[in-house]
Amino acid sequence: xxxxxxxxxxxxxxxxxEAIDYFVRTFFMISAIISSSFIIIIVVFIAKEGIKxxxxxxxxxxxxxxxxxxxxxxxxxxxxxxxxxxxxxxIIINTLYISFFALLISMPIGVLTALFIAKIxxxxxxxxxxxxxxxxxxxxxxVYGLFGSGIILVFVYNFAKIFGIQSKGxxxxxATVLVLALMILPTITALSEVAIRSVRSEIEHGSLxxxxxxxQTNFKIVLLSAKSGIFTAAILGVGRALGEATAVxxxxxxxxxxxxxxxxxxxxxxxxxxxxxxxxxxxxxxDIRFSVGLVLMVVILLTNLMLNFAKKRVGNINVK
Amino acid sequence: xxxxxxxINNLNLYYxxxxxxxxxxxxxxxxxxxxxxxxxxxxxxTFLRCLNRMNDxxxxxxxxxxxxxxxxxVYMNSYDVINLRTKVGMVFQKPxxxxxxxxxxxxxxxxxxGIKDKKVLDDIVKKSLTKAALYDEVQDRIKGSAxxxxxxxxxxxxxxxxxxxxxxxILMDEPTSALDPIATLKIEELINDLKKNYTIIxxxxxxxxxxxxxxxxxxxxxxxxxxNDSTNKIFTQPKNxxxxxxxxGRFG
Ligand SMILES: Nc1ncnc2c1ncn2[C@@H]1O[C@H](COP(=O)(O)OP(=O)(O)OP(=O)(O)O)[C@@H](O)[C@H]1O
Ligand SMILES: [Mg+2]
Numbered sequence: 001x002x003x004x005x006x007x008x009x010x011x012x013x014x015x016x017x018e019a020i021d022y023f024v025r026t027f028f029m030i031s032a033i034i035s036s037s038f039i040i041i042i043v044v045f046i047a048k049e050g051i052k053x054x055x056x057x058x059x060x061x062x063x064x065x066x067x068x069x070x071x072x073x074x075x076x077x078x079x080x081x082x083x084x085x086x087x088x089x090x091i092i093i094n095t096l097y098i099s100f101f102a103l104l105i106s107m108p109i110g111v112l113t114a115l116f117i118a119k120i121x122x123x124x125x126x127x128x129x130x131x132x133x134x135x136x137x138x139x140x141x142x143v144y145g146l147f148g149s150g151i152i153l154v155f156v157y158n159f160a161k162i163f164g165i166q167s168k169g170x171x172x173x174x175a176t177v178l179v180l181a182l183m184i185l186p187t188i189t190a191l192s193e194v195a196i197r198s199v200r201s202e203i204e205h206g207s208l209x210x211x212x213x214x215x216q217t218n219f220k221i222v223l224l225s226a227k228s229g230i231f232t233a234a235i236l237g238v239g240r241a242l243g244e245a246t247a248v249x250x251x252x253x254x255x256x257x258x259x260x261x262x263x264x265x266x267x268x269x270x271x272x273x274x275x276x277x278x279x280x281x282x283x284x285x286x287d288i289r290f291s292v293g294l295v296l297m298v299v300i301l302l303t304n305l306m307l308n309f310a311k312k313r314v315g316n317i318n319v320k
Numbered sequence: 321x322x323x324x325x326x327x328i329n330n331l332n333l334y335y336x337x338x339x340x341x342x343x344x345x346x347x348x349x350x351x352x353x354x355x356x357x358x359x360x361x362x363x364x365x366t367f368l369r370c371l372n373r374m375n376d377x378x379x380x381x382x383x384x385x386x387x388x389x390x391x392x393x394v395y396m397n398s399y400d401v402i403n404l405r406t407k408v409g410m411v412f413q414k415p416x417x418x419x420x421x422x423x424x425x426x427x428x429x430x431x432x433x434g435i436k437d438k439k440v441l442d443d444i445v446k447k448s449l450t451k452a453a454l455y456d457e458v459q460d461r462i463k464g465s466a467x468x469x470x471x472x473x474x475x476x477x478x479x480x481x482x483x484x485x486x487x488x489x490i491l492m493d494e495p496t497s498a499l500d501p502i503a504t505l506k507i508e509e510l511i512n513d514l515k516k517n518y519t520i521i522x523x524x525x526x527x528x529x530x531x532x533x534x535x536x537x538x539x540x541x542x543x544x545x546x547x548n549d550s551t552n553k554i555f556t557q558p559k560n561x562x563x564x565x566x567x568x569g570r571f572g
Contacts, residue, residue: 202416206478209374210429210485211406220428225419 043297049290053086058284069291074257075273076285086288088270088295090258095269095299097259098173098248099241102180103234110188110237111223111230117189118196119218130193137186145247148179153251160264167264171253174263179247184237191236195229196222231311235304242300245271270296325350325489325519326371331385333366333543335378340366342543344385348536350488353511353520355530355551358540359566364523367540368491371521372408373401390488406433409482411492415474417466417481422449422458425466425477429485444484452480453510472503479510483518490514492522496529508533527567531555539563 013019053064064086072087117129153170156178160167199222207217223230253266254276260267268276274289274296326348333341340363348354356364369375370387373394386393394404406429418425426445435441445462449455454476458469466477475495482490492511496504511520511533524530530537531551538548539560547554547563558564 200416202412202414203418205374205377206412206416206418206481207428207432208377209372209405209410209412210432210481211402211404212429212432213402216432220432221418 046290046293046297049287050294051291052287053284053291058287061284064284064288064291070295073259075268076256086284086291088273088292090260091268091270091273091292092295092299093259094173094255094267095242095271095296096303097261098176098180098267098269099238101173101177102184102241103238105177105181106185106188106237107234110185110233111192113185113189114192114196115218115223118193119214119222133186133189133193137190141183141244141246144179144183145250147182148175148247148251152178156264163264165264168253168266171251171266172264173260173267175251176248176267176269177263179251180241180244183244183247184240187240188233188237191233192226192230195226195233198229199225227314228311231307231314235307235311238303238307239300242303243271243296245269245275248272249275270299323350324348325390327386327388327391328370329386329388331367331370331383331387333363333370333375334382336380340543341370344545346538346545346548348489348519348521350519351515351517352535353515353522353533354536354538355534356521356523356538356540357525357527357530357566358546360525361542362540363543364540365493366543368410368493368521368523371489371491372405372410374410376401406485407487408489408491409485409487411475411478411482411490411495413494414498415471415478417469417474417477419467420465421463422466422469422477423462426481426484429481433485448480448484451483451514452476453506453513454480470503472499472506475499475503475507476510479507479514483514487518489519489521492520494523494525497525504529527555527569539566541566 013022052058054066054069055063057063061082062084065084068084069086069088070092071089073090074085074087075091076085113129113133117126117133121129152175155170156172156175157167157170159174160170160172203221203225204217207221208214212220248269249272252268252272254272255266255268258265258267270292274292278286278289324347326346328344328346328348331341331344332339344367356367358364366375369378370383371389371394375381375383383395387395389404389408392399394401418428420428423445426448427441430441430444435444446455449458449462454473457473458464466474469477475498479490479495496507499507508529511522514520515535522534534551536548537551537554539546539554539558539562541562547558547560549559554563555567558567
């Protein structure tokens with residue numbers, strides 16, 4: 001009889017506040033589960049398609065060997081679809097190579113611009129530049145692609161001619177690097193700027209009070225204090241560079257073999273390879289693009305893990 | 321050397337329209353500890369920041385009058401602010417070590433002045449830490465992060481950082497208000513020690529602290545310097561009724 005009198009709800013929650021807290025938390029958890037399940041659905045779908053070329057005989061063409069696929073130096077040069085003609089090894093290298101140089105260009109420019117906006121520019125100019133950066137970040141990638149094929153290709157073509165090199169209409173590693181650098185620049189600038197602005201002013205004042213100049217303070221103290229945020233900017237920049245497809249396809253030149261290290265050689269990235277003719281093809285040639293997608297996801301995942309590890313290390317230099 | 325470090329003549333300070341300091345006249349003697357006391361918002365920090373021109377960083381801050389450091393008005397157009405700040409160091413209310421090693425924190429100021437020789441820097445670091453009574457506690461982790469020190473240690477590191485510049489004056493704005501009583505005591509002992517070689521100007525909210533460590537005490541009220549005399553006089557026989565009221569805790 002005792003048991004019946006007890007209100008289980010009362011028992012579980014000591015107060016109304018606790019009950020509300022419980023429901024809110026449950027609500028958040030459900031939203032988190034829904035959004036993460038989308039990621040799982042996407043991964044499962046791509047994995048299901050991407051595995052096909054390796055485990056089926058692809059309607060008589062024969063199955064693709066995983067090892068030669070990952071390490072291959074040729075991607076379907078010629079017209080016949082043969083299972084041993086698909087290799088992405090060189091494309092992985094191309095992708096990393098291009099992203100590295102894009103980052104190499106846009107990191108210093110982005111961070112210095114961010115420093116200028118956050119610390120040096122007069123208020124009005126800073127406000128204006130901030131708006132410009134936000135606008136640039138919002139421009140769709142196809143627009144960057146058009147700009148790339150209209151302006152950068154011409155520039156690279158003429159630039160190559162100076163060295164006596166006949167580039168393929170400017171389609172090249174250099175053009176791809178430039179377009180990507182341009183595309184990730186606003187992301188890097190905006191994020192670095194936030195990181196720089198959130199440096200505690202007491203630390204800055206501490207430096208100035210020691211007789212350091214504004215410039216010394218900016219470079220030695222402000223950037224140092226913002227390094228973790230700046231690293232995050234780099235990580236997101238690389239992520240965008242690795243995953244960008246539309247603009248890259250327009251300027252890479254879609255090299256079928258490689259890797260391409262020369263700046264005026266045509267190249268190809270994982271994304272541009274996936275995109276190339278995706279709508280016009282069937283069978284193994286269609287399915288294998290999902291395999292490339294899987295490779296891309298793995299590459300991005302590994303790069304992110306590596307950079308995050310590096311970020312922790314950098315964050316600890318002098319600080320542990 | 322001249323016995324007066326700072327001579328302040330008719331100093332007025334405005335934050336935009338708001339006047340924060342009214343006609344301050346004051347002399348600060350070498351190798352003395354001067355305490356600035358007064359209720360919150362009376363302009364102690366503002367006054368302190370005039371002495372190393374940290375007010376320059378505040379937009380809309382305007383100043384009239386003279387602040388003479390070693391006979392030269394620091395607000396003259398031609399005055400070298402960087403040089404002033406190397407001679408007049410500052411310790412802030414909240415410890416603000418840089419996110420780098422203890423060594424680099426102290427070597428930072430000298431390095432900014434172009435000192436690169438490792439031996440010289442090693443020497444400066446060791447001396448400064450010793451003078452700030454921190455060396456024994458941290459000698460085995462000098463290359464470790466400054467952020468891992470306790471609050472009191474961090475504040476002594478900031479004092480060491482200021483000492484590394486070999487300043488003539490050290491300004492301190494409530495340097496112990498974020499610290500526990502034991503850490504506070506250590507800093508007070510340190511100040512007693514340092515006054516042999518440095519002129520110290522310290523803002524404090526603690527009457528006891530002012531009485532314990534200072535030679536001179538200046539009482540501010542609403543932007544006006546009410547009374548400035550030897551600490552003993554201020555605490556035993558203040559001339560002004562307002563000073564007496566404040567000291568005996570009748571307001572503020
Ligand atoms: N950056 C600023 N802009 C505008 N007004 C300011 C600024 N800093 C201080 N003030 C004003 O100037 C007056 C004096 O401030 P100040 O910080 O010097 O007081 P304080 O005596 O140091 O007070 P506390 O004991 O609380 O630190 C206050 O009325 C304050 O509101
Ligand atoms: Mg204050």
